[in-house]
Amino acid sequence: MPLSSHADSILGAVRVYPDKTPIYHQGDTAMRIFRVNSGVVMTFRLLEDSRRQITGFCTEGEFFGLSPDGEYKDGAVTVTSAGVQSISIAALESDPVLSAKLLAHSWRKVEDTQSLMMTLTKTSSEARVAAFLVMLAERRGRRDGHEDSAPIQVGLPMSRLDIADYLGLSRETVSRRLTDLQELGLIDLPDIHTACITQFDGLRRRAGLMAAA
Template sequence: MPNTASPQQSGIGAVRVYPDKTPVYYQGDAATRIFRVNSGVIMTFRLLEDSRRQITGFCTEGEFFGLSPDGEHMDGAVTVTSAGVQSVSISALETDADLRAQLLDHSWRKVEDAQNLMMTLTKSSSEARVAAFLVMLAERRKRRGAKQDENAIEVRLPMSRLDIADYLGLSRETVSRRLNDLQGLGLIALPDTHTANITEIDGLRRKAGTVVTG
Protein backbone atom coordinates (compact mmCIF):
# COMPACT_ATOMS: atom_id res chain seq x y z
CA MET A 1 0.00 0.00 0.00
CA PRO A 2 1.36 3.48 -0.78
CA ASN A 3 2.95 5.34 2.13
CA THR A 4 2.23 8.87 0.89
CA ALA A 5 -0.60 9.37 3.40
CA SER A 6 -0.08 11.08 6.74
CA PRO A 7 -1.78 10.05 10.03
CA GLN A 8 -4.53 12.36 11.23
CA GLN A 9 -6.16 10.67 14.20
CA SER A 10 -6.96 7.31 15.73
CA GLY A 11 -10.35 5.69 16.14
CA ILE A 12 -11.55 2.20 15.25
CA GLY A 13 -8.55 2.12 12.94
CA ALA A 14 -5.97 4.53 11.58
CA VAL A 15 -7.31 7.63 9.84
CA ARG A 16 -4.99 9.00 7.18
CA VAL A 17 -5.12 11.93 4.80
CA TYR A 18 -4.33 10.98 1.21
CA PRO A 19 -3.56 13.64 -1.41
CA ASP A 20 -5.75 13.71 -4.51
CA LYS A 21 -5.11 11.09 -7.19
CA THR A 22 -3.35 8.79 -4.69
CA PRO A 23 -3.94 5.00 -4.71
CA VAL A 24 -5.35 3.60 -1.47
CA TYR A 25 -4.92 0.00 -2.62
CA TYR A 26 -4.46 -1.83 -5.89
CA GLN A 27 -6.55 -4.43 -7.67
CA GLY A 28 -5.26 -7.83 -6.57
CA ASP A 29 -3.90 -6.67 -3.19
CA ALA A 30 -4.68 -8.80 -0.15
CA ALA A 31 -7.92 -7.59 1.45
CA THR A 32 -7.00 -7.59 5.14
CA ARG A 33 -8.61 -4.25 5.95
CA ILE A 34 -11.73 -2.30 5.05
CA PHE A 35 -11.91 1.45 4.61
CA ARG A 36 -14.28 4.28 5.49
CA VAL A 37 -14.32 7.73 3.92
CA ASN A 38 -14.15 10.45 6.56
CA SER A 39 -13.84 13.28 4.03
CA GLY A 40 -13.32 13.72 0.32
CA VAL A 41 -14.15 11.33 -2.52
CA ILE A 42 -12.73 7.90 -3.39
CA MET A 43 -13.10 6.23 -6.78
CA THR A 44 -13.07 2.45 -7.18
CA PHE A 45 -12.30 0.90 -10.56
CA ARG A 46 -11.46 -2.36 -12.29
CA LEU A 47 -8.85 -2.84 -14.98
CA LEU A 48 -10.17 -5.21 -17.65
CA GLU A 49 -8.17 -7.71 -19.67
CA ASP A 50 -8.11 -5.40 -22.70
CA SER A 51 -6.59 -2.63 -20.51
CA ARG A 52 -9.84 -0.66 -20.43
CA ARG A 53 -10.95 0.84 -17.13
CA GLN A 54 -14.40 0.29 -15.66
CA ILE A 55 -15.20 2.62 -12.79
CA THR A 56 -17.30 0.76 -10.26
CA GLY A 57 -18.17 3.53 -7.82
CA PHE A 58 -17.58 6.87 -6.15
CA CYS A 59 -17.48 6.78 -2.35
CA THR A 60 -18.17 9.85 -0.24
CA GLU A 61 -18.22 10.77 3.44
CA GLY A 62 -19.43 7.99 5.72
CA GLU A 63 -19.25 5.23 3.09
CA PHE A 64 -17.20 2.06 3.34
CA PHE A 65 -15.16 0.55 0.53
CA GLY A 66 -12.69 -2.27 0.06
CA LEU A 67 -14.99 -5.11 1.14
CA SER A 68 -14.09 -8.39 -0.58
CA PRO A 69 -15.61 -11.87 -0.37
CA ASP A 70 -12.42 -13.82 -1.11
CA GLY A 71 -9.50 -12.07 0.57
CA GLU A 72 -8.36 -10.17 -2.52
CA HIS A 73 -9.38 -6.75 -3.76
CA MET A 74 -11.25 -7.15 -7.03
CA ASP A 75 -11.07 -3.39 -7.65
CA GLY A 76 -8.47 -0.72 -7.09
CA ALA A 77 -9.19 2.49 -5.16
CA VAL A 78 -7.79 5.98 -5.70
CA THR A 79 -8.60 9.38 -4.24
CA VAL A 80 -10.43 11.85 -6.46
CA THR A 81 -9.84 14.69 -4.01
CA SER A 82 -7.71 14.94 -0.91
CA ALA A 83 -9.43 12.45 1.38
CA GLY A 84 -9.43 11.35 4.99
CA VAL A 85 -9.65 7.56 5.06
CA GLN A 86 -10.13 5.30 8.07
CA SER A 87 -8.50 1.91 7.85
CA VAL A 88 -10.16 -0.84 9.88
CA SER A 89 -8.84 -4.35 10.43
CA ILE A 90 -11.31 -7.03 9.36
CA SER A 91 -10.63 -8.77 12.67
CA ALA A 92 -12.21 -5.76 14.43
CA LEU A 93 -15.59 -6.93 13.11
CA GLU A 94 -15.50 -9.82 15.57
CA THR A 95 -15.50 -7.52 18.60
CA ASP A 96 -17.24 -4.34 17.41
CA ALA A 97 -21.02 -4.79 17.13
CA ASP A 98 -21.57 -1.16 16.11
CA LEU A 99 -19.13 -1.53 13.24
CA ARG A 100 -20.89 -4.70 12.08
CA ALA A 101 -24.21 -2.86 12.12
CA GLN A 102 -22.75 0.00 10.08
CA LEU A 103 -21.32 -2.44 7.55
CA LEU A 104 -24.61 -4.32 7.26
CA ASP A 105 -26.46 -1.07 6.52
CA HIS A 106 -23.73 -0.10 4.06
CA SER A 107 -23.94 -3.48 2.32
CA TRP A 108 -27.67 -3.11 1.72
CA ARG A 109 -27.10 0.33 0.27
CA LYS A 110 -24.32 -0.97 -1.97
CA VAL A 111 -26.69 -3.63 -3.31
CA GLU A 112 -29.20 -0.87 -4.06
CA ASP A 113 -26.48 1.23 -5.74
CA ALA A 114 -25.38 -1.76 -7.84
CA GLN A 115 -28.96 -2.38 -8.96
CA ASN A 116 -29.36 1.30 -9.84
CA LEU A 117 -26.09 1.21 -11.81
CA MET A 118 -27.24 -1.83 -13.78
CA MET A 119 -30.50 -0.07 -14.59
CA THR A 120 -28.57 3.04 -15.63
CA LEU A 121 -26.20 1.16 -17.92
CA THR A 122 -29.08 -0.58 -19.68
CA LYS A 123 -30.62 2.76 -20.66
CA SER A 124 -30.13 3.33 -24.38
CA SER A 125 -30.21 7.11 -24.02
CA SER A 126 -27.00 8.82 -22.99
CA GLU A 127 -29.12 11.67 -21.64
CA ALA A 128 -30.94 9.22 -19.35
CA ARG A 129 -27.63 7.84 -18.06
CA VAL A 130 -26.24 11.27 -17.19
CA ALA A 131 -29.54 12.31 -15.61
CA ALA A 132 -29.59 9.11 -13.54
CA PHE A 133 -26.03 9.80 -12.38
CA LEU A 134 -27.01 13.25 -11.11
CA VAL A 135 -30.14 11.88 -9.41
CA MET A 136 -27.99 9.24 -7.69
CA LEU A 137 -25.63 11.91 -6.33
CA ALA A 138 -28.58 13.98 -5.12
CA GLU A 139 -30.07 10.95 -3.34
CA ARG A 140 -26.74 10.21 -1.68
CA ARG A 141 -26.56 13.79 -0.44
CA LYS A 142 -30.05 13.42 1.00
CA ARG A 143 -29.06 10.08 2.56
CA ARG A 144 -26.24 11.80 4.46
CA GLY A 145 -28.81 14.12 6.02
CA ALA A 146 -27.82 17.24 4.12
CA LYS A 147 -30.49 19.94 4.15
CA GLN A 148 -31.66 20.73 0.65
CA ASP A 149 -34.28 22.64 -1.27
CA GLU A 150 -35.92 20.33 -3.83
CA ASN A 151 -35.61 23.14 -6.38
CA ALA A 152 -31.98 23.97 -5.62
CA ILE A 153 -29.91 20.87 -4.91
CA GLU A 154 -26.18 21.43 -5.19
CA VAL A 155 -24.30 18.36 -6.37
CA ARG A 156 -20.51 18.33 -6.30
CA LEU A 157 -18.68 16.78 -9.28
CA PRO A 158 -15.05 16.52 -8.16
CA MET A 159 -14.41 13.69 -10.60
CA SER A 160 -13.41 14.44 -14.20
CA ARG A 161 -15.75 14.16 -17.17
CA LEU A 162 -13.67 11.14 -18.26
CA ASP A 163 -14.26 9.48 -14.87
CA ILE A 164 -18.02 10.00 -15.24
CA ALA A 165 -17.83 8.66 -18.80
CA ASP A 166 -16.01 5.49 -17.70
CA TYR A 167 -18.62 4.98 -14.98
CA LEU A 168 -21.57 5.37 -17.36
CA GLY A 169 -20.08 3.61 -20.38
CA LEU A 170 -20.03 6.80 -22.49
CA SER A 171 -17.41 9.03 -24.07
CA ARG A 172 -16.11 12.15 -22.33
CA GLU A 173 -17.51 14.32 -25.11
CA THR A 174 -20.96 12.75 -24.78
CA VAL A 175 -21.04 13.38 -21.03
CA SER A 176 -20.16 17.04 -21.57
CA ARG A 177 -22.83 17.43 -24.27
CA ARG A 178 -25.54 15.76 -22.20
CA LEU A 179 -24.76 17.96 -19.18
CA ASN A 180 -25.06 21.02 -21.40
CA ASP A 181 -28.32 19.66 -22.85
CA LEU A 182 -29.79 19.21 -19.37
CA GLN A 183 -28.74 22.74 -18.54
CA GLY A 184 -30.40 23.98 -21.73
CA LEU A 185 -33.63 22.30 -20.63
CA GLY A 186 -33.52 24.20 -17.35
CA LEU A 187 -33.15 21.05 -15.24
CA ILE A 188 -29.68 21.87 -13.94
CA ALA A 189 -27.26 24.80 -13.82
CA LEU A 190 -23.50 24.40 -14.23
CA PRO A 191 -21.86 27.33 -12.42
CA ASP A 192 -18.43 25.68 -12.72
CA THR A 193 -16.84 22.42 -13.87
CA HIS A 194 -17.23 20.70 -10.52
CA THR A 195 -20.75 21.76 -9.55
CA ALA A 196 -24.21 20.95 -10.82
CA ASN A 197 -27.19 22.74 -9.28
CA ILE A 198 -30.33 20.67 -9.82
CA THR A 199 -33.15 23.14 -10.32
CA GLU A 200 -35.91 20.67 -11.26
CA ILE A 201 -35.38 17.31 -9.57
CA ASP A 202 -38.68 15.77 -10.73
CA GLY A 203 -37.93 16.69 -14.32
CA LEU A 204 -34.45 15.22 -13.97
CA ARG A 205 -35.92 12.01 -12.56
CA ARG A 206 -38.22 11.78 -15.57
CA LYS A 207 -35.25 12.16 -17.91
CA ALA A 208 -33.51 9.41 -15.94
CA GLY A 209 -36.54 7.17 -16.22
CA THR A 210 -36.95 6.88 -12.46
CA VAL A 211 -40.15 7.10 -10.43
CA VAL A 212 -41.12 10.57 -9.25
CA THR A 213 -42.36 10.46 -5.67
CA GLY A 214 -44.16 13.01 -3.55
Protein backbone atom coordinates in the same frame (compact mmCIF):
# COMPACT_ATOMS: atom_id res chain seq x y z
CA MET B 1 -22.52 5.25 22.17
CA PRO B 2 -23.86 6.30 18.71
CA LEU B 3 -22.67 4.12 15.85
CA SER B 4 -20.74 6.99 14.23
CA SER B 5 -18.86 7.74 17.47
CA HIS B 6 -18.21 4.05 18.03
CA ALA B 7 -16.85 3.69 14.49
CA ASP B 8 -14.55 6.70 14.99
CA SER B 9 -13.17 5.27 18.21
CA ILE B 10 -12.52 1.84 16.67
CA LEU B 11 -11.23 3.04 13.30
CA GLY B 12 -8.84 5.49 14.95
CA ALA B 13 -6.66 8.10 13.30
CA VAL B 14 -7.46 9.63 9.93
CA ARG B 15 -4.80 9.29 7.26
CA VAL B 16 -4.86 12.03 4.63
CA TYR B 17 -4.12 10.97 1.06
CA PRO B 18 -3.42 13.56 -1.67
CA ASP B 19 -5.67 13.54 -4.72
CA LYS B 20 -5.12 10.80 -7.31
CA THR B 21 -3.33 8.58 -4.78
CA PRO B 22 -3.91 4.78 -4.89
CA ILE B 23 -5.09 3.28 -1.60
CA TYR B 24 -4.92 -0.33 -2.77
CA HIS B 25 -4.75 -2.15 -6.09
CA GLN B 26 -7.02 -4.70 -7.71
CA GLY B 27 -5.75 -8.15 -6.77
CA ASP B 28 -4.02 -7.07 -3.56
CA THR B 29 -4.60 -9.19 -0.47
CA ALA B 30 -7.55 -7.74 1.42
CA MET B 31 -6.38 -7.10 4.97
CA ARG B 32 -8.23 -3.90 5.88
CA ILE B 33 -11.58 -2.20 5.33
CA PHE B 34 -11.67 1.56 4.83
CA ARG B 35 -14.05 4.45 5.54
CA VAL B 36 -14.02 7.90 3.97
CA ASN B 37 -13.79 10.63 6.58
CA SER B 38 -13.59 13.50 4.07
CA GLY B 39 -13.16 13.93 0.34
CA VAL B 40 -13.99 11.43 -2.41
CA VAL B 41 -12.53 7.99 -3.20
CA MET B 42 -13.18 6.19 -6.48
CA THR B 43 -13.26 2.41 -6.89
CA PHE B 44 -12.68 0.84 -10.29
CA ARG B 45 -12.05 -2.45 -12.03
CA LEU B 46 -9.62 -3.11 -14.90
CA LEU B 47 -11.26 -5.41 -17.43
CA GLU B 48 -9.57 -8.09 -19.53
CA ASP B 49 -9.56 -5.85 -22.61
CA SER B 50 -7.72 -3.12 -20.60
CA ARG B 51 -10.81 -0.93 -20.32
CA ARG B 52 -11.61 0.64 -16.97
CA GLN B 53 -15.01 0.32 -15.31
CA ILE B 54 -15.66 2.75 -12.49
CA THR B 55 -17.62 0.89 -9.82
CA GLY B 56 -18.32 3.66 -7.33
CA PHE B 57 -17.61 7.07 -5.86
CA CYS B 58 -17.35 6.94 -2.06
CA THR B 59 -17.98 10.04 0.02
CA GLU B 60 -18.00 10.96 3.70
CA GLY B 61 -19.07 8.11 5.98
CA GLU B 62 -18.98 5.39 3.32
CA PHE B 63 -16.97 2.18 3.59
CA PHE B 64 -14.98 0.57 0.79
CA GLY B 65 -12.57 -2.32 0.39
CA LEU B 66 -15.06 -5.07 1.20
CA SER B 67 -14.02 -8.45 -0.23
CA PRO B 68 -15.73 -11.85 -0.16
CA ASP B 69 -12.58 -13.96 -0.48
CA GLY B 70 -9.52 -12.13 0.81
CA GLU B 71 -8.63 -10.32 -2.43
CA TYR B 72 -9.61 -6.81 -3.50
CA LYS B 73 -11.74 -7.13 -6.64
CA ASP B 74 -11.45 -3.41 -7.38
CA GLY B 75 -8.74 -0.82 -7.01
CA ALA B 76 -9.27 2.38 -5.02
CA VAL B 77 -7.82 5.84 -5.68
CA THR B 78 -8.58 9.27 -4.24
CA VAL B 79 -10.41 11.71 -6.50
CA THR B 80 -9.75 14.64 -4.18
CA SER B 81 -7.53 14.94 -1.16
CA ALA B 82 -9.23 12.51 1.21
CA GLY B 83 -9.12 11.60 4.87
CA VAL B 84 -9.46 7.84 5.28
CA GLN B 85 -9.76 5.58 8.33
CA SER B 86 -9.30 1.83 8.30
CA ILE B 87 -9.62 -1.28 10.42
CA SER B 88 -8.16 -4.74 10.01
CA ILE B 89 -10.64 -7.42 9.01
CA ALA B 90 -9.65 -9.45 12.07
CA ALA B 91 -10.51 -6.55 14.39
CA LEU B 92 -13.78 -5.92 12.58
CA GLU B 93 -14.91 -9.51 13.02
CA SER B 94 -14.55 -9.16 16.80
CA ASP B 95 -16.63 -5.96 16.98
CA PRO B 96 -20.38 -6.69 16.65
CA VAL B 97 -21.44 -3.01 16.67
CA LEU B 98 -19.20 -2.01 13.79
CA SER B 99 -19.97 -5.26 11.97
CA ALA B 100 -23.68 -4.39 12.11
CA LYS B 101 -22.99 -0.93 10.73
CA LEU B 102 -20.93 -2.40 7.93
CA LEU B 103 -23.70 -4.89 7.11
CA ALA B 104 -26.21 -2.04 6.75
CA HIS B 105 -23.75 -0.20 4.52
CA SER B 106 -23.29 -3.34 2.42
CA TRP B 107 -27.02 -3.46 1.71
CA ARG B 108 -26.91 0.16 0.55
CA LYS B 109 -24.03 -0.76 -1.75
CA VAL B 110 -26.12 -3.58 -3.20
CA GLU B 111 -28.88 -1.05 -3.91
CA ASP B 112 -26.34 1.30 -5.55
CA THR B 113 -25.05 -1.56 -7.71
CA GLN B 114 -28.57 -2.44 -8.79
CA SER B 115 -29.20 1.22 -9.62
CA LEU B 116 -26.00 1.32 -11.67
CA MET B 117 -27.03 -1.80 -13.61
CA MET B 118 -30.40 -0.22 -14.36
CA THR B 119 -28.65 2.97 -15.48
CA LEU B 120 -26.31 1.10 -17.81
CA THR B 121 -29.26 -0.64 -19.50
CA LYS B 122 -30.73 2.71 -20.53
CA THR B 123 -30.20 3.23 -24.25
CA SER B 124 -30.23 7.01 -24.01
CA SER B 125 -26.99 8.71 -23.00
CA GLU B 126 -29.08 11.60 -21.67
CA ALA B 127 -30.96 9.19 -19.39
CA ARG B 128 -27.68 7.78 -18.06
CA VAL B 129 -26.24 11.21 -17.23
CA ALA B 130 -29.54 12.34 -15.69
CA ALA B 131 -29.70 9.16 -13.57
CA PHE B 132 -26.14 9.78 -12.36
CA LEU B 133 -27.05 13.29 -11.19
CA VAL B 134 -30.22 11.98 -9.53
CA MET B 135 -28.15 9.38 -7.66
CA LEU B 136 -25.76 12.07 -6.37
CA ALA B 137 -28.67 14.30 -5.38
CA GLU B 138 -30.50 11.54 -3.53
CA ARG B 139 -27.32 10.58 -1.71
CA ARG B 140 -26.76 14.17 -0.61
CA GLY B 141 -30.43 14.72 0.17
CA ARG B 142 -30.51 11.75 2.54
CA ARG B 143 -27.48 13.13 4.38
CA ASP B 144 -28.36 16.84 4.41
CA GLY B 145 -32.16 16.71 4.57
CA HIS B 146 -32.93 18.87 1.53
CA GLU B 147 -36.55 19.78 0.88
CA ASP B 148 -37.91 18.32 -2.35
CA SER B 149 -38.60 21.78 -3.81
CA ALA B 150 -35.20 23.26 -2.98
CA PRO B 151 -32.41 23.32 -5.58
CA ILE B 152 -29.84 20.65 -4.86
CA GLN B 153 -26.18 21.42 -5.38
CA VAL B 154 -23.99 18.38 -5.98
CA GLY B 155 -20.25 18.27 -6.28
CA LEU B 156 -18.60 16.76 -9.36
CA PRO B 157 -14.99 16.42 -8.19
CA MET B 158 -14.44 13.51 -10.55
CA SER B 159 -13.36 14.20 -14.14
CA ARG B 160 -15.70 13.93 -17.11
CA LEU B 161 -13.69 10.84 -18.12
CA ASP B 162 -14.36 9.26 -14.71
CA ILE B 163 -18.08 9.87 -15.14
CA ALA B 164 -17.89 8.45 -18.66
CA ASP B 165 -16.17 5.27 -17.45
CA TYR B 166 -18.82 4.90 -14.75
CA LEU B 167 -21.70 5.26 -17.23
CA GLY B 168 -20.21 3.42 -20.20
CA LEU B 169 -20.08 6.55 -22.36
CA SER B 170 -17.40 8.73 -23.96
CA ARG B 171 -16.09 11.85 -22.25
CA GLU B 172 -17.42 14.01 -25.08
CA THR B 173 -20.90 12.50 -24.76
CA VAL B 174 -21.00 13.18 -21.02
CA SER B 175 -20.05 16.83 -21.61
CA ARG B 176 -22.69 17.23 -24.34
CA ARG B 177 -25.45 15.67 -22.27
CA LEU B 178 -24.65 17.89 -19.27
CA THR B 179 -24.89 20.91 -21.56
CA ASP B 180 -28.19 19.61 -22.97
CA LEU B 181 -29.65 19.24 -19.47
CA GLN B 182 -28.53 22.77 -18.67
CA GLU B 183 -30.16 24.14 -21.82
CA LEU B 184 -33.39 22.37 -20.83
CA GLY B 185 -33.31 24.33 -17.55
CA LEU B 186 -33.03 21.20 -15.40
CA ILE B 187 -29.58 21.98 -14.02
CA ASP B 188 -27.10 24.83 -13.78
CA LEU B 189 -23.36 24.29 -14.18
CA PRO B 190 -21.71 27.18 -12.30
CA ASP B 191 -18.31 25.53 -12.72
CA ILE B 192 -16.84 22.26 -13.97
CA HIS B 193 -16.99 20.63 -10.54
CA THR B 194 -20.54 21.65 -9.53
CA ALA B 195 -24.06 20.91 -10.75
CA CYS B 196 -27.10 22.65 -9.28
CA ILE B 197 -30.29 20.69 -9.93
CA THR B 198 -33.10 23.20 -10.30
CA GLN B 199 -35.87 20.83 -11.43
CA PHE B 200 -35.42 17.54 -9.64
CA ASP B 201 -38.64 15.90 -10.86
CA GLY B 202 -37.88 16.97 -14.42
CA LEU B 203 -34.43 15.44 -14.14
CA ARG B 204 -35.92 12.20 -12.80
CA ARG B 205 -38.27 12.09 -15.80
CA ARG B 206 -35.30 12.51 -18.15
CA ALA B 207 -33.62 9.65 -16.31
CA GLY B 208 -36.67 7.45 -16.89
CA LEU B 209 -37.41 7.30 -13.16
CA MET B 210 -40.81 9.03 -13.39
CA ALA B 211 -43.65 8.82 -15.88
CA ALA B 212 -44.03 11.88 -18.09
CA ALA B 213 -46.68 14.29 -16.88
